[in-house]
Amino acid sequence: MAGTRPIPRPLWKAAALSGMASYLDAGLIVSISVNLAVYRDSYGMGVWMAGAISAIVTGCIAVGSLVGGRLADLFGRRRVYNWDIFCFAIGALVITFAPDDITLLAGVLVAGLAAGADLPTSLAVVSDAAPSWARGRLVAFTQVMWMLGITVAIFLGFALSTTGMTGARLITGQLALAALVTWAMRSRLKPADAPSETDTGTVAESISLKGVWTRAAMLPMAATFVFYVTWGLGANTFGQFGTYLLVTVSDASQSLATGINLAFIPIGVLLTFAFVRVADSPWRDRLFHVAAVVQILAFVIASLTAGALAGMLVFFVLYQLSNPFAGEANYKVWSQLTLPADTRGTTQGLTYALSRGVFAVAAFFTPALADHSPSVLLWTITACMTAAAFAGVFIIRVLVPRSANTVPDRAGLRVPST
Template sequence: MPGNENAAGNPWKTAALAGMASYLDAAALVTSGIAIGGYYAGPLRLGADAIGALLGLQTLAFAVGALFGGRLGDRFGRRKVFTLSLVLYAAGVLLLLVAADPALLYAGVVATGLAIGADLPVSLALVNEEAPAGRKGTMVVFSGMLWLAGIVAVLVLSSFMGVQGLTGGRILFAHLLVVAVAVLLLRLTLSESAEWTAARRAADARTTARSETVEFSRVRDLFRAPTRYALLATGLYYAAWNLGANTLGQFGTFLWTALAGGEVAQFSQLTLVGLPVGFAAGLLFMRVVDTPSRHTWFAAGSGLIVLAWALPALLGPGKVTLVAVMLISGLGNSFAGESVYKVWSQELFPTLLRATAQGVTMAFTRAVAGLAALGTPAFALGHPRPLFGALFCLALTAAVIGLIWVPRLPTTAGSEPMAPRTSASGTSRRTAV
């Protein structure tokens, strides 16, 4: 296959191109929130219920895409799935770009949600599998840096383009379309995951020989020990943490304008203030994620996230507390949240279940977020402080799961049986749940 040697010899190229799934995910989330919740709302007469329905539907579509895309990636290969998913993503963004009525918006959010949901677990698995030993966590965290870059790009555009209404929204969606097409063309130079190919051949050979023990390659294997505990822990952690992050990503503009009386451009500019710090912190985490000190940095990040959500819960949502949530949680998310969830998801599952497991946990997380999003705008207007109180409790729950449960789970290498995980102190731990 053309490009095999080049891709195999340059894992950073693979990490960048496959990791762009994170960029497109974050950019789509923030763009939809700003464009649909801000620029499109007036001209297309979108009320709070319609905004919540559109953004919630996009998140639910992501859940469906992740569930099926992850499994297809384990069955038929990483490359096929992330290529087809980007074609669907580009088509969905095009619909959002040209939308002149809510009907096209609904079609667009479903298409983009399905596409990025299918792309993300498969692309992350490829990044991990093509990374050299001792650098796998580093390269997976790098995808989190691309996630941050997607947010930065959208916020810069919305802050300084000086265009409002439908035109402003169309410019933001045009950015997504251009990036998606460029990434699609560049991804065609990538080869299939060598680790996945070897594991698939081994599993097929055992199946051909009518072996009764095809270990850790079938969906039902996810729901037996020890993988079921890893599935529960990562799924619950990601869902609990993500509800806060998703609320800021999709409804940050809405909360800022509706609860604090601010302007769309002002919100984007304030958000940008904390992103350089988050970017620098992310670079630091890339240096420590493959070392025993990861747990310490994760604990610090989790503490910052909990503190951030405590402020509006206790003091009420206003300009000061909303800015504090953005800045403090943004720093904490550099060491916890999505970036460390992605690392755990590579370490805790074998090759032929890796994308499937991520698809299941991402689907669960986004389904929960999508259902919550359906009522978030209306609930925020009527009960703002209880909303932030609930997000504080969820952040605390995520911290407990990550600090106590996850370190006790065993890791796995490729399609081999689960191996005991080494804690920060250097001692081995087996599953204890």
């Protein structure tokens, strides 16, 4: 089985450095969420400023994904790959040492745009560096980094919950430090003699925007977008409002709601590692069919019980068991397998940007919809998850086999062995 072939350590290093984009993306969103009440009290922010900061994080990541992916295809993925992580570090430092809410907002703008730009660029970079027999595992490993970003931010928030602004600065400060270390290590990566990049690091002239609007790019871009946006509406809702829904709909205490979320994090991390192991084997897509059904069942149970605590506990168990095998990790792998190599940055940047924009709009209405009718909210998400399952099946049955012999390998980076 192809998935059992060992991957050299330098390629795992490249995957980890690219995966830092996912770590910082998740860490930024969660840290702002964890620190928001502290910022509000310390800076005397009004409700509109607090809401603006929350919305701007998601909005900037969307814009950054759109612009950054295209810039990477135009000016060289390695060049953009290095600069966006450095810009993120600057934004995170501004957030960390912000003396007022206006400075905080400026830092969020910079960090959000840079985080968004790094997402499609880093995935394209690790895909370029990977041989076809290792691409699934290396791309899937970035999802492990995403889970770690969430884990570190939540646990630091829990451990530093009584320390006020000192704790808030430490939580965002570790993101700045991680970004600076990653920038230093990425700078050591050397460009390979790839036919798609010139010696100056820019992409060849044949790669133009019109290449995005071909059937070869449009069909997989549309299919992966439909999967990601429908799956993500459910995942993003419970990522941002899981604790909120447990408290307001399920009548759980704040400590119980937080504990439920924390309890399932290790399960998610371990199962994401399991997905990495099968990401280059036939089991990747076989497990998707099973996991997608279980994931839909989880939301059906939550919907049938109208968000009652017992039903939500069953939901969380089933969702955490299925999500790693029928979620964002699949989207990342399928995108790299099916999208044309030369426009991966642009096309995946488009799907990221459009999806994150939809998530931002949906998040604005979620509290009001939950207050009006939890059942309507949950059944809507169930319908989205069902649509995601059908989109995933189409990608597996049609696009992955079709692209197996048409998506060429590229060598975008050469990683030093020392």
